[in-house]
Amino acid sequence: MNLRLRAKFSLFFIALILTLVVFLSGAVLIQVNRSSMEVRDAHQSAVRSIVFNQIESHGIKLTTTLADALVNHVYLYDMDSIRDLAQSGRRQHGVSYLYVHDMMGRIIHDGTLTIEAHATRLDDIHMAKLSPDRAVETWITGNTEPGALTGGKAMAENGPPVFHVSAPIVIGNDVIGGVRMGFSFDAFAGEIADAQAELSNISDSGVNELLVTLAGVTVLLVAIGLGLADQLARWLTRPIEIIAAASRRIGRGEYGVETGIERTDEIGDLASNIEQMARSLEASEASLMAQHKEIQKRQMELMHLRKLESLGGLTAGIAHNLNNFMQPIGLLSEVLMQKFPPGSREQEMAKRIIESNRRASELLRNLMTYARQDVAAKNPESIATVVDDTLEIVAPTLPSTVVLNRDIEPETGTVLIDKGQIQTVVMNLVSNALDSLEGKPGEISVSLSRQERDGSLPADRPAVACISVADTGSGMDDETLDKMFDPFFTTKETGKGTGLGLSTAFGIVNDHGGAFSCESRPGKGTRIEFVLPLVAADR
Amino acid sequence: MAKILVVDDVENVRYSLRLVLENAGHEVFEAENGIYAENLLRDHAFDLVITDIIMPDKEGMELIMDINEMYPATKVIAITGGGRTNSPVALRGSEEIMGIEASGPSQIYLEAAGMLGAHDTLIKPFDTARLMASVDQCLALDQNA
Numbered sequence: 001m002n003l004r005l006r007a008k009f010s011l012f013f014i015a016l017i018l019t020l021v022v023f024l025s026g027a028v029l030i031q032v033n034r035s036s037m038e039v040r041d042a043h044q045s046a047v048r049s050i051v052f053n054q055i056e057s058h059g060i061k062l063t064t065t066l067a068d069a070l071v072n073h074v075y076l077y078d079m080d081s082i083r084d085l086a087q088s089g090r091r092q093h094g095v096s097y098l099y100v101h102d103m104m105g106r107i108i109h110d111g112t113l114t115i116e117a118h119a120t121r122l123d124d125i126h127m128a129k130l131s132p133d134r135a136v137e138t139w140i141t142g143n144t145e146p147g148a149l150t151g152g153k154a155m156a157e158n159g160p161p162v163f164h165v166s167a168p169i170v171i172g173n174d175v176i177g178g179v180r181m182g183f184s185f186d187a188f189a190g191e192i193a194d195a196q197a198e199l200s201n202i203s204d205s206g207v208n209e210l211l212v213t214l215a216g217v218t219v220l221l222v223a224i225g226l227g228l229a230d231q232l233a234r235w236l237t238r239p240i241e242i243i244a245a246a247s248r249r250i251g252r253g254e255y256g257v258e259t260g261i262e263r264t265d266e267i268g269d270l271a272s273n274i275e276q277m278a279r280s281l282e283a284s285e286a287s288l289m290a291q292h293k294e295i296q297k298r299q300m301e302l303m304h305l306r307k308l309e310s311l312g313g314l315t316a317g318i319a320h321n322l323n324n325f326m327q328p329i330g331l332l333s334e335v336l337m338q339k340f341p342p343g344s345r346e347q348e349m350a351k352r353i354i355e356s357n358r359r360a361s362e363l364l365r366n367l368m369t370y371a372r373q374d375v376a377a378k379n380p381e382s383i384a385t386v387v388d389d390t391l392e393i394v395a396p397t398l399p400s401t402v403v404l405n406r407d408i409e410p411e412t413g414t415v416l417i418d419k420g421q422i423q424t425v426v427m428n429l430v431s432n433a434l435d436s437l438e439g440k441p442g443e444i445s446v447s448l449s450r451q452e453r454d455g456s457l458p459a460d461r462p463a464v465a466c467i468s469v470a471d472t473g474s475g476m477d478d479e480t481l482d483k484m485f486d487p488f489f490t491t492k493e494t495g496k497g498t499g500l501g502l503s504t505a506f507g508i509v510n511d512h513g514g515a516f517s518c519e520s521r522p523g524k525g526t527r528i529e530f531v532l533p534l535v536a537a538d539r
Numbered sequence: 540m541a542k543i544l545v546v547d548d549v550e551n552v553r554y555s556l557r558l559v560l561e562n563a564g565h566e567v568f569e570a571e572n573g574i575y576a577e578n579l580l581r582d583h584a585f586d587l588v589i590t591d592i593i594m595p596d597k598e599g600m601e602l603i604m605d606i607n608e609m610y611p612a613t614k615v616i617a618i619t620g621g622g623r624t625n626s627p628v629a630l631r632g633s634e635e636i637m638g639i640e641a642s643g644p645s646q647i648y649l650e651a652a653g654m655l656g657a658h659d660t661l662i663k664p665f666d667t668a669r670l671m672a673s674v675d676q677c678l679a680l681d682q683n684a
Contacts, residue, residue: 320593323620323663324547328555334667335558354666361664 009233017225255282436473468529607656
């Protein structure tokens with residue numbers, strides 16, 4: 001299932017809670033049902049026993065009362081009274097039969113209008129009406145003849161339930177007869193049913209109330225469960241969500257993330273592992289960036305060297321021919337110039353040709369220098385002296401609005417250089433600094449110092465002389481910085497710069513085993529410096 | 540007044556040198572390569588030979604060596620426009636033989652030329668003043684000798 005973890009947890013908890021609730025409700029329902037059945041059974045038997053008791057006492061009372069009332073009439077054998085009493089007894093509620101008998105068990109009257117029963121002995125009826133195994137409980141003592149039931153109560157189990165009561169008719173100590181009555185439960189069935197129904201109504205309404213309560217509790221439990229499930233799922237997934245968010249941020253390069261999870265369980269481990277991972281990533285990225293920068297720097301240097309090399313080949317090939325072309329131009333225009341009178345237009349033209357030729361040859365020579373087609377005559381020189389001498393030449397050419405700061409360390413040491421070439425480099429740098437001031441007042445600072453162990457240089461030349469030229473001029477943007485050493489690249493107006501000043505300087509410094517570095521910001525000025533290896537004696 | 544042989548494969552270079560030298564009063568001969576130069580050297584006694592170092596057919600280097608060997612009285616000024624040689628193997632060979640540090644073709648040639656016996660060396664393009672100074676210096680050597 002393609003669901004969020006939180007949703008899955010929620011569903012799991014909901015399912016769990018529902019299952020629990022269903023089980024509990026089921027158990028409660030079964031228990032309630034069973035109890036209510038028991039209650040109903042108890043009720044029924046209670047109702048029956050109460051009704052039985054009532055019928056019993058009612059029967060006994062009626063029978064004994066009738067027996068008492070009949071004493072005189074049976075003694076006198078007053079049939080009218082006997083009949084009246086028997087009939088009225090027979091009409092009593094629930095009476096299924098009634099027999100008034102003499103002391104011999106002969107039936108005198110059965111309460112009906114017919115007298116057929118007269119000839120019948122009570123025992124015959126008695127035997128038929130009572131189950132044989134049921135002994136009659138004798139509740140009136142007295143000696144009676146065997147077979148003649150004197151008194152008691154009995155209940156038939158089979159057949160329609162009937163309660164039998166016998167009561168003796170006694171004068172003094174003599175039993176002169178008896179009354180036998182049967183009471184039918186059927187007559188009371190309605191009352192029993194009513195009582196039972198009422199009881200079961202009470203019981204059912206109790207059960208219903210219980211069920212309603214149960215349903216309410218169930219719904220409440222489910223509702224709480226649902227809310228709780230969401231909370232539980234949230235509680236479980238919250239740290240995972242935090243970690244997921246943290247890893248997203250790490251993915252975006254924010255390595256300083258803190259999950260804020262302080263736990264000792266697996267999630268805590270995961271959180272701290274991720275934080276650790278971010279820190280390692282940060283470190284390795286920093287180191288990668290450093291390496292990348294170093295590689296870029298090397299690539300730039302290599303690119304310049306390649307340009308130098310290819311231009312060198314080209315220059316060498318062209319230079320030979322160009323010099324052969326320029327040679328006659330120069331010499332012949334000099335001859336021409338002498339041929340014409342001083343101040344003549346022709347002589348002026350020849351002068352222009354000579355001048356142009358000279359500049360062309362200078363350009364070519366610069367190109368040769370840049371391309372290392374020209375040799376450097378290297379001698380051990382005090383770099384401080386060389387820089388000082390160069391500044392002596394340069395200083396007078398600077399306008400008065402420009403301040404030249406010098407910070408030359410005289411004991412910098414000795415370098416193996418072509419003095420002229422290095423002077424050219426310094427002059428080119430100062431000239432560029434002056435140009436960047438664009439005629440406005442400003443400062444040019446030239447400094448020379450000794451630097452130990454520059455990592456970018458071979459290990460056997462740990463000490464270098466560092467010459468830097470800084471200005472407060474217009475500065476350079478990144479694009480210009482990238483191209484500044486390219487031959488023929490110039491920011492100056494056409495005709496004012498050859499685009500060879502810095503590339504020549506680069507060629508010379510490179511040829512001397514040194515290196516350039518430059519920092520510049522548009523509007524803030526430029527600081528360009530180069531290092532030259534110091535010779536062994538000065539290390 | 541001296542007898543000067545100008546050896547260069549570029550006609551305009553020969554022409555311009557001839558004009559300047561003749562203006563200075565010298566007698567000038569031209570050869571466009573080392574072989575022609577050798578022929579002329581056999582017929583004439585030159586005070587001075589101004590020769591390019593890099594030429595087709597016969598290299599200026601050889602010519603300088605031959606002059607030194609066969610015509611010791613003749614002075615030599617080596618000139619070069621720099622750039623690549625047509626026979627880099629020969630150049631590299633001479634570098635090794637002479638123990639010159641490889642630093643730049645024109646410089647190598649001129650240094651080599653100097654070692655082989657050229658009295659002066661000039662890098663093209665040079666102006667009249669530079670040329671005449673060199674020529675006068677070489678010829679003065681001759682007179683002093």
